[in-house]
Amino acid sequence: MTAPLSPAELDDLRALAGAMIPASQAYGVPGADDAEIFAEIARGAGASADALRRLTPDLGEGPGTLALMDRETLEARLVQAWGPDAGALYALALMHYYRDDRVMTALGLEPRPPFPLGHPLEDADPALLAPVKARAPFWRPAT
Secondary structure, eight states, X not given: OOOOOOHHHHHHHHHHHHHHSOOBTTTTBOOTXXXXXXXXXXXXXXXXXXXXXXXXXXXXXXXXXXGGSOHHHHHHHHHHHHGGGHHHHXXXXXXXXXXXXXXXXXXXXXXXXXXXXXXXXXXXXXXXXXXXXXXXXXXXOOO
């Protein structure tokens, strides 16, 4: 079982989230380090806690030091140290960020679950699938 993140590790995660998705006054949206949004990110980080513990020392001098860095330096270190592994952290932050009502409202979307009302989709052009349907099977039949 993964141990929960310590307060210093949560400070580091909050600094990373804020660096990845900063607040924007122009669009009227909070950053991912906003208290409400970050609370959701922290709850969702449980399964990733061990990975965060492994990767975070590459960025700072020790637990709790990332919050002291400016956003640009922190983001540059994140990409340099983690490379493609940073994508998992971005996905964690984005998944919870776009659940926030304030963000959805700023995007012009109704802040609600997609069901039961659903969201209208544009009609698709079935002709676009014709080349795929005409292609010969490339899989083995089940026996």
